[in-house]
Amino acid sequence: xxxxxxxxxxxxxxxxxxxxxxxxxxxxxxxxxxxxxxxxxxxxxxxxxxxxxxxxxxxxxxxxxxxxxxxxxxxxxxxxxxxxxxxxxxxxxxxxxxxxxxxxxxxxxxxxxxxxxxxxxxxxxxxxxxxxxxxxxxxxxxxxxxxxxxxxxxxxxxxxxxxxxxxxxxxxxxxxxxxxxxxxxxxxxxxxxxxxxxxxxxxxxxxxxxxxxxxxxxxxxxxxxxxxxxxxxxxxxxxxxxxxxxxxxxxxxxxxxxxxxxxxxxxxxxxxxxxxxxxxxxxxxxxxxxxxxxxxxxxxxxxxxxxxxxxxxxxxxxxxxxxxxxxxxxxxxxxxxxxxxxxxxxxxxxxxxxxxxxxxxxxxxxxxxxxxxxxxxxxxxxxxxxxxxxxxxxxxxxxxxxxx
Ligand code: MG
Numbered sequence: 001x002x003x004x005x006x007x008x009x010x011x012x013x014x015x016x017x018x019x020x021x022x023x024x025x026x027x028x029x030x031x032x033x034x035x036x037x038x039x040x041x042x043x044x045x046x047x048x049x050x051x052x053x054x055x056x057x058x059x060x061x062x063x064x065x066x067x068x069x070x071x072x073x074x075x076x077x078x079x080x081x082x083x084x085x086x087x088x089x090x091x092x093x094x095x096x097x098x099x100x101x102x103x104x105x106x107x108x109x110x111x112x113x114x115x116x117x118x119x120x121x122x123x124x125x126x127x128x129x130x131x132x133x134x135x136x137x138x139x140x141x142x143x144x145x146x147x148x149x150x151x152x153x154x155x156x157x158x159x160x161x162x163x164x165x166x167x168x169x170x171x172x173x174x175x176x177x178x179x180x181x182x183x184x185x186x187x188x189x190x191x192x193x194x195x196x197x198x199x200x201x202x203x204x205x206x207x208x209x210x211x212x213x214x215x216x217x218x219x220x221x222x223x224x225x226x227x228x229x230x231x232x233x234x235x236x237x238x239x240x241x242x243x244x245x246x247x248x249x250x251x252x253x254x255x256x257x258x259x260x261x262x263x264x265x266x267x268x269x270x271x272x273x274x275x276x277x278x279x280x281x282x283x284x285x286x287x288x289x290x291x292x293x294x295x296x297x298x299x300x301x302x303x304x305x306x307x308x309x310x311x312x313x314x315x316x317x318x319x320x321x322x323x324x325x326x327x328x329x330x331x332x333x334x335x336x337x338x339x340x341x342x343x344x345x346x347x348x349x350x351x352x353x354x355x356x357x358x359x360x361x362x363x364x365x366x367x368x369x370x371x372x373x374x375x376x377x378x379x380x381x382x383x384x385x386x387x388x389x390x391x392x393x394x395x396x397x398x399x400x401x402x403x404x
Contacts, residue, residue: 028117029064030108033125034097047125052240053336055085059128123181146213150220151176244401250296252289267358284319285394293398294326335402341374351377
């Protein structure tokens with residue numbers, strides 16, 4: 001039967017996109033992510049670039065979560081990038097790639113050879129828009145072929161050219177644009193790769209063709225394109241932005257009283273202070289207000305509903321887990337957190353010296369870029385309970401984008 005990730009919701013494609021058959025239970029996936037091509041202006045290889053809140057690699061890998069096992073082949077220098085991008089996905093191994101794409105795929109196949117699956121799906125990390133329908137169609141074609149690849153039709157007229165001038169018009173009848181995942185009977189493609197080890201072929205279907213295997217063509221939408229150029233990234237951002245058009249805002253407010261102690265926790269940062277904050281958990285009013293803001297944006301109640309004070313598990317608990325849970329509920333809806341803004345209200349401690357540490361810690365908990373996180377501070381001019389230094393208040397606002 002289909003297995004589910006513990007955090008399946010994190011990358012859930014939404015209703016109507018479930019795997020339509022069960023055959024994936026016998027298939028492993030190899031995600032080829034060993035390239036080092038940098039997105040124009042980007043600091044990391046393109047498969048680690050973030051698209052609408054999630055790394056490209058996570059999007060492309062999560063599409064295969066129904067498979068028995070997933071091998072992600074990466075450049076040895078990018079292991080920590082891959083581990084961060086893939087955190088929490090299950091039945092997944094990261095293996096080092098080789099000097100060429102073909103060598104990397106072979107490395108992935110050899111990693112599976114000890115306990116071979118019946119089928120393998122080999123997918124480019126840079127194709128994050130692969131649909132469950134395309135994966136299912138490739139798998140279905142393997143019932144009657146050694147291999148199968150998704151391919152898009154060619155709609156533009158094709159010209160050959162030289163020195164900027166047309167030299168001819170190329171008939172496009174019978175031409176297809178090869179995509180991935182390319183699926184194969186595992187033992188057959190492993191043998192073909194071993195035979196072709198000294199060659200340099202551009203895709204796995206070519207390796208299969210060279211070995212005389214039958215490879216089926218499965219029509220696939222052009223949407224399953226490979227992110228290559230800056231233009232591709234702009235198009236991908238636009239596609240995802242259009243999908244995430246349901247923009248929500250939530251607010252949160254929290255107060256904790258000062259009491260005995262020598263430190264407080266605020267926005268996930270431990271701050272030395274002349275007193276502590278009293279509360280059932282670690283009394284981090286900043287994270288509590290923000291957790292409520294995120295829950296508010298998705299209409300999911302408040303922090304007390306999810307983590308009742310009556311439950312002894314949360315006594316003295318670190319509040320980062322409350323915030324992480326709220327973020328996971330957003331992702332379970334297929335959404336992203338666009339921005340959060342926390343205002344801390346107190347006479348002391350001074351927030352300024354801790355502001356950047358707070359932003360960095362919340363960025364880590366929420367898995368967001370730091371420029372999507374704001375921390376502000378104010379006093380109440382010595383008025384009221386915060387003015388009398390009896391307690392500290394925090395308010396927060398969160399903007400969340402959900403699929404339309
Ligand atoms: Mg609280």
